[in-house]
Amino acid sequence: QVQLVESGGGLVQPGGSLRLSCAVSGLALDDGAIGWFRQAPGKEREGVSCIEKHAGTTAYTAAVKGRFSISRDKAKNTVYLQMNSLKPEDTGVYYCAAPAEFCTWYKWAWGSWGQGTQVTVSS
Secondary structure, eight states: OOEEEEEOOEEEOTTOOEEEEEEEESSOGGGSEEEEEEEOTTSOOEEEEEEOSTTOOEEEOTTTTTTEEEEEETTTTEEEEEEOSOOGGGOEEEEEEEEESSOOSOGGGOOEEOOOEEEEEOO
């Protein structure tokens, strides 16, 4: 059974940075893609970033490209999302998802979800 635990959220001023972590159990990072999604109040959950199994190829939604960076530590079985130059529109609950056969923004393709971590960008 795949379990995902997110951490690292918080309150940050515009222009600031946060690093989110997703601790994965029940799945080796080489065995499935890992994704980050977010959900703002009153909006649909949307894909943010993803890292493929094996090669570790990464993907980003246009709104965060150049500001966010996804990475993984296989020894710790953990995936990270480094978020820089944060904007108020980045506010939301950030969820980790796994596994998927490949990176996709289709939510139905992901087998398990974490409980989420709140990110608030405000002055």
